[in-house]
Amino acid sequence: MLWSTLIAMACAGVWWFFVRDDLNVGGRLAINHCGMCHDLTARQVMDKGPPLWGLTERPPGTHPRYDYSPAFLEHVRHHPFEWNREVLEEFLQYPEKVIPGNVMSRTKMGHPNFYQDVDHSRFRKDLVAYIIQLK
Numbered sequence: 001m002l003w004s005t006l007i008a009m010a011c012a013g014v015w016w017f018f019v020r021d022d023l024n025v026g027g028r029l030a031i032n033h034c035g036m037c038h039d040l041t042a043r044q045v046m047d048k049g050p051p052l053w054g055l056t057e058r059p060p061g062t063h064p065r066y067d068y069s070p071a072f073l074e075h076v077r078h079h080p081f082e083w084n085r086e087v088l089e090e091f092l093q094y095p096e097k098v099i100p101g102n103v104m105s106r107t108k109m110g111h112p113n114f115y116q117d118v119d120h121s122r123f124r125k126d127l128v129a130y131i132i133q134l135k
């Protein structure tokens with residue numbers, strides 16, 4: 001009885017860590033890794049980057065009040081796609097590969113604000129889960 005309880009708890013722990021999206025962790029990561037350039041709230045304030053509120057509800061590069069770089073606009077015009085979990089995970093790891101020439105991946109380490117991916121794929125999943133529910 002004791003063993004089966006312990007095994008069940010261990011399984012729940014593994015499931016919790018590997019499968020479940022943790023929006024609290026995702027939210028904190030989003031503030032630390034994205035918040036200095038992107039507004040994450042429904043107020044949709046303009047910043048260095050476009051507001052991320054409602055990101056999955058519009059095609060890439062179409063926030064009505066943000067001035068995207070020509071490289072970004074040119075790329076999404078020729079290669080239209082949708083923001084979803086898979087694309088975001090790819091974009092956060094390889095922004096330059098997904099949208100060549102975009103300004104976000106041009107920011108350099110050492111500047112007060114620069115783009116930095118999260119280290120662990122589990123945490124990247126949490127971050128992406130948080131971003132896509134901003135609506």
Ligand code: HEC
Pocket residue numbers: 030033034035036037038048049050055059060061062063067068069071072083092101102103104107113114115116117127131
């Ligand atoms: C150093 C500032 C900076 C940081 C940090 C940053 N971004 Fe960006 N982001 C930008 C800029 C600038 C653009 C617009 C790029 C362009 O026009 O070429 C952008 C564009 C985007 C877009 C495209 C949005 C659209 O309307 O199509 C997404 C998605 C995005 N960023 C997600 C993120 C996420 C998620 C994070 C945190 C993990 C993050 N960014 C961190 C500056 C940043």
